[in-house]
Amino acid sequence: MAENAITTKELIKKENLVYQKTKLLTDDVMHYCPGCGHGTTHRLIAEIIEEMGIQSEIIGVAPVGCSVLMYNYMNIDMQEAAHGRAPAVATGIKRLLPEKYVFTYQGDGDLAAIGTAETIHACNRGENITIIFINNGIYGMTGGQMAPTTLVGMKSSTTPYGREVSQMGNPIKMTDLVANLPGTYFVSRQSVHTPGNVRKTKKAIRKAFEYQALNKGTCFVEVVSNCPSGWKMTPLESNKWLAENMLPFYPLGDMKVPEQ
């Protein structure tokens, strides 16, 4: 086995490189908490843009929420929108520059609470934009308050005894809702809690970008994510909790795929 004795130092060469952080992410250290799914999703979007070679052809719209500083991390053109208004801003950008790829990146407080009207109407009009929806079931940025997507019985800082349906109503499944609208072309729900799911999510987001070139309607991808700080768990516990509690209520898979 003498010929197999290759040291780690010898292995670390440019020709053996199989994976490195994409150049489309800036060198700024992301402000997200350790283990947060936002970082993974940012990286996936950047990788897809790099692979498709559309760095100068894409415009992103950042939301208000944890990912409000997204434009600092991505080396592409980005626009900040008022809280919840990202689909409306993206509509304007896409109509003025129809040859560009336009996407919004929104959390559940932005997309499913204050921006419900903008989201539903943009999807119903069939605007040719891509919407990436990060669902962690909580208002992460403001301190873990109950969101519209908080599960029944889930504890948050404003529901310390768990969400009660009689008082707080039912959680909303935005992805199922927009899948029923005629304006959407591709609707999918994915997660980023295991390497396999990250790969699937990457494929779904890539499809959502590619379908935008067809001008057939809105592409919507929900990413079920964790919030270790808001859920008061370690990153590993939060991913386990996500698999056991979030996924039964938010089942993964494609809700609406284009007819062949």
Place this chain on the structure above:
Amino acid sequence: MAKIKGAIVVDINGCKGCELCITACPTEVIFLSDDVNVKGYHYAYMANPDVCTGCSNCAIICPDGVITVYRKKIS
């Protein structure tokens, strides 16, 4: 028989010690260091370099993209 050997390089000061790469690794290569980086996090490092296959699972799950993966087929 061809053998695949891998190696990872962790950007120590970018690591936040979330441990997601440790559970993502199928061959238990990665562990958290006893030392801390400039931000005070225990960082991930390659504790068992001999069994790394360069599968990139750790790099794919890493929220901060601090892991670079190298891989070579040794015949």
